[in-house]
Amino acid sequence: MIETGLAYAKINISLDIISKMDNGYHNLKTIMQSVSLCDEITIECNSGTGSGIGGSSGNDVRVVDAGRSFLPNDERNIVVKAAKAFFTYTGITGYSLKISVKKNIPVCAGLGGGSADGACVLRLLNNILGTNLDRDTMIKLGSTVGSDVPFCIFGGTMLGEGRGEILSELSPMPSCYIVICKPLFNFSTPELFKRINCKKIKIRPDTDGIITALSGNNIQGVARRLYNVFEDFLPRGKSDIEEIKYKLLDNDALGAVMTGSGPTVLGVFDDKSQALRACDELKKDYEETYLSEPVGKINFTYRSI
Numbered sequence: 102m103i104e105t106g107l108a109y110a111k112i113n114i115s116l117d118i119i120s121k122m123d124n125g126y127h128n129l130k131t132i133m134q135s136v137s138l139c140d141e142i143t144i145e146c147n148s149g150t151g152s153g154i155g156g157s158s159g160n161d162v163r164v165v166d167a168g169r170s171f172l173p174n175d176e177r178n179i180v181v182k183a184a185k186a187f188f189t190y191t192g193i194t195g196y197s198l199k200i201s202v203k204k205n206i207p208v209c210a211g212l213g214g215g216s217a218d219g220a221c222v223l224r225l226l227n228n229i230l231g232t233n234l235d236r237d238t239m240i241k242l243g244s245t246v247g248s249d250v251p252f253c254i255f256g257g258t259m260l261g262e263g264r265g266e267i268l269s270e271l272s273p274m275p276s277c278y279i280v281i282c283k284p285l286f287n288f289s290t291p292e293l294f295k296r297i298n299c300k301k302i303k304i305r306p307d308t309d310g311i312i313t314a315l316s317g318n319n320i321q322g323v324a325r326r327l328y329n330v331f332e333d334f335l336p337r338g339k340s341d342i343e344e345i346k347y348k349l350l351d352n353d354a355l356g357a358v359m360t361g362s363g364p365t366v367l368g369v370f371d372d373k374s375q376a377l378r379a380c381d382e383l384k385k386d387y388e389e390t391y392l393s394e395p396v397g398k399i400n401f402t403y404r405s406i
């Protein structure tokens with residue numbers, strides 16, 4: 102059986118870091134949104150195992166196309182981690198998977214591209230193998246694969262707390278256009294978290310204000326509250342982030358912010374032609390610039406209890 106799924110990128114429209122946990126992870130309070138920029142995952146699933154990765158655990162999982170030449174095609178690839186986590190949890194054996202990833206989401210960008218791919222594998226396997234796992238199990242499985250995976254399984258508009266696995270559904274993001282721009286450099290997520298001193302965070306996002314604006318379908322109210330505390334802890338000399346924000350705002354964005362642990366910056370527009378113009382303007386300097394739109398909850402079958 103062959104099945105393909107879309108793995109939508111995520112943006113953080115607000116991101117607050119509340120505290121450091123004893124296990125080294127950070128307690129977050131973040132509003133996440135799926136956007137139309139997406140990877141495509143295809144899984145060919147056959148019964149009978151071969152000799153690929155995971156063969157010893159009773160299933161054979163191979164990455165036939167990782168989507169980028171610099172991405173690994175072994176256990177280090179999050180799609181393999183997700184498949185193995187699924188098989189370990191369900192105890193299902195005797196299958197051979199060939200996974201192909203068509204990558205459109207920039208890598209190491211703060212857009213949850215890897216998490217979206219891992220989440221998509223969990224959704225696809227739940228469907229192909231008819232396991233009909235419940236919501237909490239999907240979340241638990243997802244969080245063993247990566248902190249952003251639980252959100253990426255369900256998508257839409259959500260408040261994420263804890264590591265990101267405590268999820269509450271919010272009113273959908275009002276319809277708008279989102280210009281996404283990734284500068285050439287990358288940040289390491291663990292390194293950036295290490296720079297955070299929670300006691301030194303002076304300004305925090307107005308999370309409640311955004312939630313109210315979402316309920317009122319008020320895009321201006323959302324856009325003017327975009328805020329990410331990571332921006333106060335960036336290494337020096339990364340002025341592209343400010344530069345991109347100014348370019349977006351100069352080109353009529355209602356608001357602009359860095360997403361996740363960066364370095365990608367997004368701008369929110371209520372007018373498509375303005376968004377297109379901003380996109381064209383930024384593309385002159387930053388190849389990885391995209392026009393996208395918010396995407397609602399992902400449609401797939403799981404047990405709600």
Ligand code: C5P
Nearest residue numbers: 125126127129247248249264290291294
């Ligand atoms: O869970 P994930 O592998 O995506 O996290 C990558 C790294 O980011 C972790 O190893 C940790 O250093 C940091 N992190 C954190 N707090 C979170 C999420 C991630 O400190 N809530």
